[in-house]
Amino acid sequence: MVIIGMKNVSSLLSTRFNKHKILKTYQEHLSLFLNHLAQTKYGEKPKELYEPIEYMMQLGGKRLRPILCLMGYELFDSKTENALPAALAIEVFHNFTLVHDDIMDNAPLRRGKVTVYQKWNMPVAILVGDLMMIKAVDFIRESPSKQINEMLTVFLATAREVCEGQQLDMNFETQAQVCLDDYIEMITLKTAVLIGASLKIGALAADASIADANHLYEFGKNIGIAFQIQDDLLDCFGNDSNTGKQVGGDIAANKKTLLYIELLSSVHKDDRTLIETLSSEQNMEIKIQETLKLYKKYQIKAFAEHQKQQYLDKAMLHLNSLTVKPEMLEVLRETALGLMERIA
Secondary structure, three states: OOOOOHHHHHHHHHHHHOOOOOOOOHHHHHHHHHHHHHHOOOOOOOHHHHHHHHHHHOOOOOOHHHHHHHHHHHOOOOOHHHHHHHHHHHHHHHHHHHHHHHHHHOOOEEOOEEOHHHHOOHHHHHHHHHHHHHHHHHHHHOOOOOOHHHHHHHHHHHHHHHHHHHHHHHHHOOOOOOOHHHHHHHHHHHHHHHHHHHHHHHHHHOOOOHHHHHHHHHHHHHHHHHHHHHHHHHHHHOOHHHHOOOOOHHHHOOOOOHHHHHHHHHOOHHHHHHHHHHHOOOOHHHHHHHHHHHHHHOOHHHHHHHHHHHHHHHHHHHHOOOOOOHHHHHHHHHHHHHHHOOOO
């Protein structure tokens, strides 16, 4: 790989970015996307098929993935509105996965509202999810970019990987043991690849180089892994008044998180017997508190924090490898670090 000196990089970029306005904030990107979302029509007839899509797309959420797509675009081109079709495609796809997840999880609520399959019925929800996937591909194709084929390749590969990650997660529910590498693979596929793809597709929509697009993908993927590890940590060590979740919910549900997997690989014989007893403990307060004591005894929190930091460090290495002016990376860097500090 040819490495270009920073002086030459600045020269290459000066023409492209000397008219570039100050980068938009997260909130400005969000406003731009929400305005586009409000004007989007998915179809009319039969209304029983399209009304649930409108309903699902208006349920809210942080809209993180489409915002990252817009940010990835804006690093290379100031006309951010050109990335809106791609950003919409990513959000429609993400919501498609949620429609089907709610069916698999028998979930009655999504973001405080009745889930699609509960509000309509299961056959409708399955069909709605299928159509949302098709619409997502259509939106990608609307992007005014020379790299549509590359964008579609990334999108379809990511869609396949998300499905693989979901299946691995379901497999873990019945597997007696899960190793750390298998867990990292699962969260990478289920969560992290879509974050990476959001940034990469945004960059490709702006006709960025493949090298820069790949660095953004790796940045987003590693941030996504770190984010999931942080989520595992918050479940056990967060403040339930801040997170809005029961502390120890993963422990109560016998979820094989990074913390639990490391505990199993660290304990001596007597404590392994205790863990086996706790797995079937019906008193959730005892189950959670005793497991947390074991986490403390074997320094599981410190291990998870170290793992998280390793993935954050990898992410920042890729971010700093982009051939754009360093000051242009600050909004994206702050957004990523803000994810690590999230409390809900």
